[in-house]
Amino acid sequence: MYAGRVLRAGIIACLTAGALGCASQGAPPLDLNTLPALQVAQAVPLRAVDAVAKPDAGDLLATTPAMRDFVARYAPDGSSPRHRLLSLHEAVRGAGGLSIRYDPAADGSAAWAFTQGDANCLSFAHLFVALARDAGLEAHYQWLDVRPQWTRVGERLTMRVHVNVMVRMPQGEQFMVDIDPLQPRDVAGSRLLADREAAALHDNNLAMAALAQGDLVAAFGHAVKALQLSADLPLLWVNLGAIYRQTGQLDAVEWSLLQALQRDSSERSAMNNLALLYDKAGRTAERDELLGRIQRHRERNPYFHAWRGDLAGERGDWEEALTHYREALRLQPQDSALLAATGIIHFRLQQYAAAERLLQQAIEGASLLSERSEYAAQLERVRQAGLHSAGLRSAGLHSAGLRQPAGEAPGSTRI
Incomplete structure (x- = not known):
């Protein structure tokens, strides 16, 4: 950052x-x-x-x-x-x-x-x-x-x-x-x-x-x-x-956008505007080739996957959100904001150990004091929630005389 x-x-x-x-x-x-x-x-x-x-x-x-x-x-x-x-x-x-x-x-x-x-x-x-x-x-x-x-x-x-x-x-x-x-x-x-x-x-x-x-x-x-x-x-x-x-100088519009792409082949605004221009002109082959480029650039963009994760989170589908954020982190593994957001998704899933690990990485990778303070506050809330959950689970197992299901690690939760 x-x-x-x-x-x-x-x-x-x-x-x-x-x-x-x-x-x-x-x-x-x-x-x-x-x-x-x-x-x-x-x-x-x-x-x-x-x-x-x-x-x-x-x-x-x-x-x-x-x-x-x-x-x-x-x-x-x-x-x-x-x-x-x-x-x-x-x-x-x-x-x-x-x-x-x-x-x-x-x-x-x-x-x-x-x-x-x-x-x-x-x-x-x-x-x-x-x-x-x-x-x-x-x-x-x-x-x-x-x-x-x-x-x-x-x-x-x-x-x-x-x-x-x-x-x-x-x-x-x-x-x-x-x-x-x-x-x-x-x-x-x-x-x-x-x-x-x-x-x-x-x-x-x-x-x-x-x-x-x-x-x-x-x-x-x-x-x-x-x-x-x-x-x-x-x-x-x-x-x-x-x-x-x-x-209405559409030839000049195309020329200008191509000049932008000559200087940066991944210039997103230029690609999107050029695809729209080709679509309106009925130049479908050129439009489709450019849309393919846009899709490939989009799939390589970690923030596109984070955006999809945000949409899944708004629906309450935290498993899907986690899938998208994991892909974002694969593409940008050192991004402290992505690390923190993925940690919060684990928190939503009550996977407290994973949430702690990712938030700690976010703190270590943050470059601004304000970032570190924000992530530290989130980490403290995760730790408190984890301790509270562990306490409730321990009390419940003891009073009911039940055993934890085989194969599940302490602290894990079925979704």
Whole structure:
């Protein structure tokens, strides 16, 4: 999962549609002439090179004199890095400081968020990275790949991603700063983001906001700018395809989705959208080939099996839930959240020894103090239930003069 401590600053999370592929090592230059022009109504097709020929928004991490004074006040030189970080975070979060408020539409630079007092997850990350670096701290953007969810109707995939800040101390200690931390069980992976990637995500958010408002020209301009910054992010190509879809340019939609898959052959959003496109176009052979790929990727995804286990648990079928979670653990044996969930299923089945073993493994594998505390509390409840059950069983056997059935281990229960 992800390591480090979490510093809380807000009330709800900021989520962005899409998914990120493998860690990028540096974006190759993008030839804007390769992008299909946007055909808006009866207007002259808008070329990509013309769409981005607008003034740049400036440095997202630039600090103002007021921001530098803020850092000097709350994270002065001479204090330890740890003290500077904690003091700075409290000043940004606390009512006596900036008291940053969450707003999902608040896309802006670090200076903008500092002045406005509103931020979504990405603009909050801009703000804290800028302030922390001004305080001499090693701060990076961090991408959190959120555990995918499938809907019951047609098993449709819902993807979410999230960005926060990772700050590293000289001694190796790590802190995550977030406008609202995700639950550890919801995080499937993480990696650090380059500044250019964070800037690309900023333009991507602006593109999607413009698309929602029906401003296709602005959406296209921001989407192209995002690709200029980081053409290696599959998410950006998927969202460019969404813009082409609004103009009915289905060939351009297909091209964009294939560009995403070239960069990450397992990009789930691209595969699902492309299969839908082929289905509507009557290209059944290509649709079926892609659906086969989706099925194979899904069967290799531990969280798909966990989702199926969750559905079985909602029905009260804990035996089936256990089967699905065992498969999830086979695919991802070190995932502390999966270990803990499987332990709880054993608990539901009154298999206390197995539940204890798995919860102990989850505690040992957890990387956050909050995770370990949660799993330890669950483990204590399991132990108490096991002791209570053993006491009742012992009293019942003694008073009734019965013997335990042969072949059943102490503590086992028939289902």
